[in-house]
């Protein structure tokens with residue numbers, strides 16, 4: 185550490201920051217560091233000086249505020265520069281990001297990252313262990329829900345709380361798509377094209393719409409809120425690509441909205457259920473009102489009760505805001521010779537998906553003849569799935585045949601029992617089609 189931001193002895197200190205990546209978030213971070221230099225120095229107790237900015241393409245167009253003379257394609261040399269005090273990793277992906285973060289931590293330099301994919305990988309567990317063993321910060325507020333101060337709230341304000349459940353809308357792309365489907369009655373495919381045109385969905389939207397991005401965030405939350413190491417690929421995950429306009433309309437008629445939720449829940453004393461799936465959320469629940477690309481996380485704690493944090497979960501500037509907060513934290517800790525709390529973690533005992541218990545809403549199209557209802561309810565009964573309510577609506581099929589739409593809402597039931605019921609129903613001659621099958625949040 186060298187010069188500026190005056191310390192008690194009157195000397196000025198400077199913290200040299202290596203920024204790996206200058207895309208959406210990296211370029212926004214560089215802008216904030218330049219524009220708010222004085223204010224950040226007051227907060228951090230040292231002035232930030234950019235040591236270098238790693239990119240892959242030196243000739244790619246950059247925002248005017250990015251200093252071209254600091255760009256380098258040699259990220260490893262930048263991390264190895266002994267004058268660098270803090271490394272900020274904003275390149276994304278597993279490699280070379282993982283090796284660069286490891287090199288920085290290994291040499292005793294704190295790291296700030298927004299890389300949820302890396303943190304939720306097996307390497308993420310190893311990197312957190314390395315940081316703890318080396319006594320350096322590895323901070324990642326921006327990796328979950330962008331600008332929302334969630335990781336710090338869980339790690340510090342709620343550190344003494346026994347958390348029962350953390351449940352959130354942590355992917356803006358899917359929330360935008362589901363909001364448009366709800367408010368415009370539009371089809372999934374139509375809204376996905378609109379989201380891509382607005383830059384809210386990638387050209388290949390798989391990671392968002394199939395829930396993988398939310399699963400990585402759920403895995404990170406399992407660690408921060410519950411102290412368990414969970415890998416992203418161990419998270420039960422269903423996306424929204426099979427949600428239809430019909431499902432959304434049905435939900436609305438029954439007082440629900442469909443949301444893609446990441447849910448981390450304590451089950452008994454030593455198990456955790458970690459999952460991502462679309463769910464029916466009562467219109468009265470605070471998460472139901474979270475529209476468009478916004479994120480929100482609902483936390484249920486033993487003493488604190490219910491809390492909700494809401495805000496922008498992505499975008500260059502909102503995400504860079506969270507990175508700056510971590511950069512200041514890391515700098516304060518560096519100056520004080522301390523680190524942010526990083527308690528020991530244990531491997532999680534994950535509840536198998538089949539043992540998950542929740543309420544279900546199941547739509548069935550059946551032929552309209554006497555005895556069908558009895559056949560169908562017998563299938564539910566034979567697997568111990570208790571029906572809470574049922575509605576029947578006449579409908580005519582595409583070929584003009586008369587049929588009925590049966591909508592069942594179940595009491596809390598085991599997922600495995602509901603799956604067994606559905607496969608038995610599939611064997612019934614009277615069944616024309618299994619429509620939407622949706623889990624209900626908060627069902628008793």
Ligand SMILES: NC(=O)c1ccc[n+]([C@@H]2O[C@H](COP(=O)([O-])OP(=O)(O)OC[C@H]3O[C@@H](n4cnc5c(N)ncnc54)[C@H](OP(=O)(O)O)[C@@H]3O)[C@@H](O)[C@H]2O)c1
Nearest residue numbers: 205206207208209238239240241274275276298299498499
């Ligand atoms: N964007 C968001 O809203 C958001 C929100 C939360 C978290 N995050 C996370 O933040 C991180 C960055 O996201 P982003 O949207 O800013 O990504 P991005 O726009 O794709 O930018 C990635 C940057 O990293 C550079 N880069 C990639 N591989 C590199 C390598 N091997 N060596 C040197 N530089 C390399 C790229 O260089 P070039 O410019 O030369 O291609 C680019 O500048 C990711 O981990 C992401 O998951 C993003």
